[in-house]
Amino acid sequence: MTRAQQLAVLSLVVTQLALVSIGCATRGNEADFPAPIATSGVGPFRAARVVETGFTEPPAGRVMESTWAVERAQLTDIGLFFAAGIPLEDAPDRDPALAADVTDWSRYGPRQIYQTAARDQDLGFDLEAATPVLEATEPWEEGAVSDPWFDVDSGRLYYAAGGSIGMVEAGEGGAFGPHQQVLAVPEAGLRSPTVVRDPVGDGVLLYVQTRAGVAVARSEDGVAFTFDRNLSLDLPTEAVDPDATEERWSGPGALVATSPTGRTTVRLYFSVLRSDGTRVIGMAASEDGLRFERSPTPAFIGDLPRSPCPFLESFNGVDVTRIYSTAEFARSDFAFRAVTAHISPLDVMYAEEEEEPAE
Amino acid sequence: MTSRTSLSALLFVSLALLAELAAPVRVHASPPDVLGYGARSSALGLTGVSWANDYEATFANPAGLATQRRTGVSIGMQAGALQLTLDDQAFPIDPTSGQVIGFHLPLPFGGPLKDVLVLGTGFYTPSNTVLRNDIIFTEIPQFAVLARAQSVALHLGLGINLDKVVPGLRVGVGFSVLANTAGRLDVELDEGSRFVSLTETQLLAGFNPIIGVQYDRDTSVGKFTFGLVWRDEVRSDVGLNIQVEGLPIPLPIITINAVAQYDPHAFVFEAGWSPTPNFMVALQLGYERWSRWPGVVGKSSEFSNLPPDPEFRDTITPRLGLEYRTSARRTKLALRLGYSYEMTPAPPARIADLRDSEGAPLVIRGVQQTRAVRYLDSDRHVFTGGGGVEFVFDNANFGLDLFIQLHRIAERTHDVPAEGGTENMVHSGYILAGGWAATVEW
Amino acid sequence: MSLRRFTILGCLGLLVSLQPATAHATPPDTYGFGSRATSLGGAVGADVSDSSANFYNPAGLSGAEGVRLSIGYLSAHSFLQVNGTRSNLERLGGSNVGIVAPAKFGNVRFAFGLGLHLNDQRLARTRSAATNRPRWEMFDTRPHRVWLATNIAISPVPWLRFGAGITFQSPSDLTLDLRGSVDLLRPEERSRIEHQFKGDLTSIRYPQAGVQVRIHERFWVGLTYRGSFELKNLLSAGARADIVGLGDAIPLTFLLDTISVNMFGPQTVVLSTSFNLPDDRLRIGFDLAWVDWSAHTSLIPTEDITLIVDAPPSLGLDVPSRIVGRRPLDMNLHDVFVPRLGVEMLAHRSPAHEVELRFGYAYENSPFPTQTGVMNFIDSDRHSFTVGVGWGLRNLRPTIAGRLQIDAHLSYAYLPERAHIKDSLVDAVGDFVAGGHQLTMGLNVELAFE
Numbered sequence A: 001m002t003r004a005q006q007l008a009v010l011s012l013v014v015t016q017l018a019l020v021s022i023g024c025a026t027r028g029n030e031a032d033f034p035a036p037i038a039t040s041g042v043g044p045f046r047a048a049r050v051v052e053t054g055f056t057e058p059p060a061g062r063v064m065e066s067t068w069a070v071e072r073a074q075l076t077d078i079g080l081f082f083a084a085g086i087p088l089e090d091a092p093d094r095d096p097a098l099a100a101d102v103t104d105w106s107r108y109g110p111r112q113i114y115q116t117a118a119r120d121q122d123l124g125f126d127l128e129a130a131t132p133v134l135e136a137t138e139p140w141e142e143g144a145v146s147d148p149w150f151d152v153d154s155g156r157l158y159y160a161a162g163g164s165i166g167m168v169e170a171g172e173g174g175a176f177g178p179h180q181q182v183l184a185v186p187e188a189g190l191r192s193p194t195v196v197r198d199p200v201g202d203g204v205l206l207y208v209q210t211r212a213g214v215a216v217a218r219s220e221d222g223v224a225f226t227f228d229r230n231l232s233l234d235l236p237t238e239a240v241d242p243d244a245t246e247e248r249w250s251g252p253g254a255l256v257a258t259s260p261t262g263r264t265t266v267r268l269y270f271s272v273l274r275s276d277g278t279r280v281i282g283m284a285a286s287e288d289g290l291r292f293e294r295s296p297t298p299a300f301i302g303d304l305p306r307s308p309c310p311f312l313e314s315f316n317g318v319d320v321t322r323i324y325s326t327a328e329f330a331r332s333d334f335a336f337r338a339v340t341a342h343i344s345p346l347d348v349m350y351a352e353e354e355e356e357p358a359e
Numbered sequence B: 001m002t003s004r005t006s007l008s009a010l011l012f013v014s015l016a017l018l019a020e021l022a023a024p025v026r027v028h029a030s031p032p033d034v035l036g037y038g039a040r041s042s043a044l045g046l047t048g049v050s051w052a053n054d055y056e057a058t059f060a061n062p063a064g065l066a067t068q069r070r071t072g073v074s075i076g077m078q079a080g081a082l083q084l085t086l087d088d089q090a091f092p093i094d095p096t097s098g099q100v101i102g103f104h105l106p107l108p109f110g111g112p113l114k115d116v117l118v119l120g121t122g123f124y125t126p127s128n129t130v131l132r133n134d135i136i137f138t139e140i141p142q143f144a145v146l147a148r149a150q151s152v153a154l155h156l157g158l159g160i161n162l163d164k165v166v167p168g169l170r171v172g173v174g175f176s177v178l179a180n181t182a183g184r185l186d187v188e189l190d191e192g193s194r195f196v197s198l199t200e201t202q203l204l205a206g207f208n209p210i211i212g213v214q215y216d217r218d219t220s221v222g223k224f225t226f227g228l229v230w231r232d233e234v235r236s237d238v239g240l241n242i243q244v245e246g247l248p249i250p251l252p253i254i255t256i257n258a259v260a261q262y263d264p265h266a267f268v269f270e271a272g273w274s275p276t277p278n279f280m281v282a283l284q285l286g287y288e289r290w291s292r293w294p295g296v297v298g299k300s301s302e303f304s305n306l307p308p309d310p311e312f313r314d315t316i317t318p319r320l321g322l323e324y325r326t327s328a329r330r331t332k333l334a335l336r337l338g339y340s341y342e343m344t345p346a347p348p349a350r351i352a353d354l355r356d357s358e359g360a361p362l363v364i365r366g367v368q369q370t371r372a373v374r375y376l377d378s379d380r381h382v383f384t385g386g387g388g389v390e391f392v393f394d395n396a397n398f399g400l401d402l403f404i405q406l407h408r409i410a411e412r413t414h415d416v417p418a419e420g421g422t423e424n425m426v427h428s429g430y431i432l433a434g435g436w437a438a439t440v441e442w
Numbered sequence C: 001m002s003l004r005r006f007t008i009l010g011c012l013g014l015l016v017s018l019q020p021a022t023a024h025a026t027p028p029d030t031y032g033f034g035s036r037a038t039s040l041g042g043a044v045g046a047d048v049s050d051s052s053a054n055f056y057n058p059a060g061l062s063g064a065e066g067v068r069l070s071i072g073y074l075s076a077h078s079f080l081q082v083n084g085t086r087s088n089l090e091r092l093g094g095s096n097v098g099i100v101a102p103a104k105f106g107n108v109r110f111a112f113g114l115g116l117h118l119n120d121q122r123l124a125r126t127r128s129a130a131t132n133r134p135r136w137e138m139f140d141t142r143p144h145r146v147w148l149a150t151n152i153a154i155s156p157v158p159w160l161r162f163g164a165g166i167t168f169q170s171p172s173d174l175t176l177d178l179r180g181s182v183d184l185l186r187p188e189e190r191s192r193i194e195h196q197f198k199g200d201l202t203s204i205r206y207p208q209a210g211v212q213v214r215i216h217e218r219f220w221v222g223l224t225y226r227g228s229f230e231l232k233n234l235l236s237a238g239a240r241a242d243i244v245g246l247g248d249a250i251p252l253t254f255l256l257d258t259i260s261v262n263m264f265g266p267q268t269v270v271l272s273t274s275f276n277l278p279d280d281r282l283r284i285g286f287d288l289a290w291v292d293w294s295a296h297t298s299l300i301p302t303e304d305i306t307l308i309v310d311a312p313p314s315l316g317l318d319v320p321s322r323i324v325g326r327r328p329l330d331m332n333l334h335d336v337f338v339p340r341l342g343v344e345m346l347a348h349r350s351p352a353h354e355v356e357l358r359f360g361y362a363y364e365n366s367p368f369p370t371q372t373g374v375m376n377f378i379d380s381d382r383h384s385f386t387v388g389v390g391w392g393l394r395n396l397r398p399t400i401a402g403r404l405q406i407d408a409h410l411s412y413a414y415l416p417e418r419a420h421i422k423d424s425l426v427d428a429v430g431d432f433v434a435g436g437h438q439l440t441m442g443l444n445v446e447l448a449f450e
Helices: A003-021 B003-021 B039-043 B062-067 C003-017 C027-031 C035-039 C058-063
Strands: A069-076 A079-085 A112-116 A131-134 A146-151 A156-161 A164-170 A176-184 A191-197 A204-210 A213-219 A226-230 A246-258 A264-274 A279-286 A306-315 A318-328 A337-344 B072-086 B089-091 B096-106 B117-126 B131-135 B153-161 B169-189 B195-219 B222-231 B234-245 B254-263 B266-274 B279-288 B315-328 B331-342 B350-353 B370-373 B380-392 B397-417 B424-441 C068-082 C092-105 C108-119 C124-127 C147-157 C160-169 C172-183 C192-201 C204-216 C219-226 C229-244 C250-265 C268-276 C282-291 C302-309 C336-349 C353-364 C382-393 C402-420 C432-449
Touching (some): A069 A318, A069 A337, A079 A146, A246 A318, A264 A306, B039 B072, B062 B153, B062 B169, B062 B222, B096 C092, B350 B397, C058 C219
Antiparallel strands (some): A156 A164, B096 B117, B195 C124, B397 B424, C068 C092, C092 C108, C172 C192, C250 C302, C282 C336, C336 C353, C382 C402
């Protein structure tokens, strides 16, 4: 072996020695903890941030101006549907007999259903761009329509009116009609319809709020529904807080999701009124859509949230659930509820916070 | 070497290894720079910069490795008991013990590299601990220098014999490897008032260079050896961030910062003289830059106050070692004595100025805020002794070295009384230490 | 030397291996140690005699003819996915060093060996297990630690080798005390806190031992044992502070205790065989390892937290009456048998050079059950396919009286996708599927002196 070859070999050895001796085991780039995974939809959900929505005013997660009296809002692929009443210019004084958290609808114009497109730049919506898509025309609607639920697959818009559930279908030019009463149980005071396809059958399931809680009705065609049963959504015993027992479930919103392993479930979100006056959004899941397993933890607590409407999308390869609900932010003025968005998994960000400039 | 004696040597090493593993789990050891590194150096007044040539050289002076022509493995143990008094009361402090495994290995290159490169490693580990640190509030009396972190010490060295270039000249380079600790603790309460925590701890290596040179000169009055070594500052930093979220009480981000282990920059010069092959005297002078010590503890959040400056000063330490060697047939014997004067870097315990988060004096409503600093330390007189026996065979040597040390910790009167006391604190004490090392060379 | 004396020494070696308080390190477990051994799928325990014997079978050290110095580098890249999203596993890069220093006393061969694997990033990392953050347990944190082993070996007769040694690992123990004041209105800027703590990284030592027996001129058998260990981290934190900013100071007590097992290393027994054709033209090795994973204790920590705030009701602080901690859960792991196969072929031989081609395969079936409950430790079976090449340079005198061996390897591991379907529909994490690939490459240079 020539001297040059030997030197080359020794250089290789010395280089390896240098690699070993210097700079080893000192901190460089490193990965953070593994990201949380949440495919079951139980949450926890976080309120959308200001940088994601463009709205700085409370309540946390607000996605739209709230000068109107907003009831329920549902995000769909074709925009946000919501029910609202516009404040009257010569509104009467608030009825003092009403509870503090109840809207005095005599101070507003008739409730209608509106639609507004999502903004391009963030998760917010422009109230001024909202257009009415449905108003009460039928006697059984008793002058007001509310609680919209648009089923993208069928193009049908379900809604609550006069204690019944109605439905209109999208026609030419996007207009909805005719008004059909699809479920009426006069003594039940039906509200908040939410329609999903039956996970084990061919028909559809309709979840509604009744005076007794949350119930389910079934239909083969999505037009004629028959009442099936009241749902049992009790908390597991070990999760019951004796200081804040659950008094009422209301405002259901549902979706059908397929997990990464291919298992299909119905996920039901609803508002829970507790004995201490607080409200949370609860969650339950079912494989057949009829018998539900209740999550022991709330999806989120928020500011007295109601009427959750879930929206499932794939964002950067991750299944993300957004829940649109209404939350209270004041009780002294006309409008005291605003539409908010909550997001799960927690680490999914639709916009990043800008770093503060260095001093 | 007969197979009988070979087996005896192997048996001894095996038993020594067994003793290593069976060491009691009772913990606590002093760092090697208090008791020394290796049984020979510890017996010779903590000298070695001019003469150490086995694993001890990886700490003392890696240039010394270059004189080795044999491969060797060493195993040893050391232990020490501290008897300290503060205001005539016994001050409890844990005894120490630790083990060393070391080796030296001449690299058998040929040609121009023949007998040039020698590798060495020394691995000291306190019994059952890797890094022990007690960082306590400054007003609590503490022996901040003696009770420094008990820490693993890993030394790697390469000796380079330059005898072919300059007769008698050797250089060495090495690293002292110590761990820094970093970590985080994120605590959160979820919606169900359930506690969720993420904890992470990381050990990061710190590589601190040691560079040394040795030079031999034979004269008519004997052989002189000079050694000079520079050791970089060695510190083990602790950094732990604690973030608590979801509690009804907002807490700041808590930063647990501390210097758990600290050895200052050191320049050490040593001269050795062997008038005859049977006798050696080594005289050492070491400079240690203690003034750079930042204190053991940092601030606890971004805007929290800093504890008082420890105000340590640089030290100069003289050390002396005497060794007498004799041999009879295949047995070599050595007797060793030594003395070291370990000057304290610490000022007396005192009332000191508190500092704000930027390090400036903390003044509130025109009044400088103060805090007692009760770091206890004083000059140490270290008397050492020991011996060694080595059995020489045809192709292997087997050696056993022992040492014993007595440290006299000078009495010191401080400038501040103990908490609730009226008389200024007075401390003094002793350390009694001993150990052994067994070596097989072939 | 009599057989009786060999037996005494052998028993000593075994005694060393039976010491309690054992430890175990993992980068070599996961990615191998040394390019030659890794490219043979790790099936080298029967006859390994280079510096990788420090890991695979310390008995092999006494088979070294002369001093061996080995240095190398390994880079492992994980392309593992959960639900189609790539997991954020770090690239693992690390250097390895191996030293074998043999001696011959009469007919008895003796050797001292040292093996070191040092990762680029850190000596060690431990992370608590968060139930909502499924992690690849075998690859997320386990390989992130230094591995250091020292061994001795003897070969009393040419057909028999014994070896034993120790490895070091470190769990930690930390007690933290905080005092001071916490400002309720501007906690970051106005809080003034001080801390003291006692920390202890304790060392535990782990034995390994092995034996190699030449049954026939071309047939070796080996047996290797590695002990088990458990790394526990204890963290105890207490804060006693005053809450200020709203009138009178309010005393606050915050206590936190966590005990977590961050890593468990199972005891392992490896039975190895190797067969050589004449002139070393072909070598086939087969190893079968039994890994005692069923002894795995819980990675879920014991956590307790207490918060006491003596605040007047008028302040409206919502202090939870009880904070729910965590308790360990049974991991339900099962033992596994890991087969490894390696084939080495001599491709070229001349007085100056020698080139060898190597192929290896290992099947590591996962000890983790499907994660149907609240735990979320991801693992899948692992099929590792390796190829390697070795280039030996012999004519290096006078600088090197011996051989320079340069080895390189490339390993591809396939982890089939595994579905984890939860028993509960409302599990906090939910169903997930996980699988993927890994690519590992390494280079080693070894000086084998005569």
